[in-house]
Amino acid sequence: MNTVFLKSKTLSYARFAGVFIMLLMLSACARNPVLLQSTYSDLPPQVELRSVPFYAQTEFQCGPATLAMVLNHQGVAAKVDQLIPQVFIPGRDGSVQPEMLATVRRYEKLAFPIRGTMDTLLGHLAAGDPVVVMQNLSLPIYPMWHYAVAIGYDLPNETLILRSGEIERHTISFSRFDATWARTERWGFVVAEPGTLPTGVTPRNALEAISAFEEAHGPQATLSSWQAFVERHPTNAVGQFALGNALYADQQPAQARQAFALATDLNPEMGAAWLNLGLILLQQEEFDAAHGALTKAASLGGNVQAKARLALDTFK
Structure with a gap:
């Protein structure tokens, strides 16, 4: 009995150590991004695009859900169920960037990839443009890809507001968000009408x-x-x-x-x-x-x- 108990206890400690080390590694990446002084001086201190609709994201369907949110915000009556076959790739358990951008174009809107900086992301939000962002919620060697829609920020508190997963208003620190965003090379895009060019796009x-x-x-x-x-x-x-x-x-x-x-x-x-x-x-x-x-x-x-x-x- 003692041997079994000790073995079980040892395994329990081993599991705890593994999770603890992973948390340390994840936390080590979470450093505050350095924002330009102009971001603090030129942008409003708080922005929240409350008119962006919310659709809860089921497993592997965060891509279609985020597209529905930003397309609906642009006046396109696209439903999540309609978008799933256009962007969901079963073999990859999710959606990849080219399909996301191509689907926006199929609805006669333009998809503009953004410059991958926090300053640019906040600038788009201040201009009234929700931003689809891609995150890796795990480590690079075990990626857990996820799409969310950034809808606002709070500069004094250094927090971002996302429509993410099953959470309609998910607040996350700049540092924690940037750590997950950096693992996707800070990929994101905004949707615009033909004839318009969002501010900040290169x-x-x-x-x-x-x-x-x-x-x-x-x-x-x-x-x-x-x-x-x-x-x-x-x-x-x-x-x-x-x-x-x-x-x-x-x-x-x-x-x-x-x-x-x-x-x-x-x-x-x-x-x-x-x-x-x-x-x-x-x-x-x-x-x-x-x-x-x-x-x-x-x-x-x-x-x-x-x-x-x-x-x-x-x-x-």
Whole structure:
């Protein structure tokens, strides 16, 4: 009896030690993120987006539930049951990021990945945008992936407010949240209407989000988003080029020509912009200018070179 008792007691201590060590490891990662001074001075001290609806998340279905919350907040009548087959991957017991973003686009909204900092996250909340965040609630070697919706914060108390799991208003310290968020490389996104560009989204993330929307819905449906992008980033050559394509698809060749010309001014090495500019000039029978633009495109190489040379053959 004593042997059995001692063995059981030893195992009990072993289990306790294992859990205790894990808690120590988890706590060691929970350090207060250093916020910019401008975050404290420029943002409201407290924000809570109470209008964001709540749907309790059952096992492995936090992805569909979080999508339903942010889509409903944008006026989309999407139900959790409708979203499950679109994002849930049974073999992975959950949803992965590409399916989450693609599902937003299927409902004709844009999904903008955010810059992975607490300052940016709080800035989006202050601007009125709930943020879907991905967390790892366990250790990196034994991940427990989880999606939640950040809906508010309290700067003086350094706490974040989440719609998470079965808790409608889950408050968590900045430090504990950031520890779980960091294990996903601080991945998150906001949802926006076409033609709007959330404050704080980087130019690269915006370009990728709008391009993905364009691939799903076409350039005409994306025109207002490219216009919003170049209004925010007028010196971005890729944005001007994309705007030119959308304007041309919308049967606005004169405005498209201006956008392509500006793209070549901003980046003289952008062969695709020279090619499209040359083709429009050719259609408008401005042959000398067209020849110059197409010659420039042909000289830059890349996959547009053959098209530029083919267009130049019309001058022979």
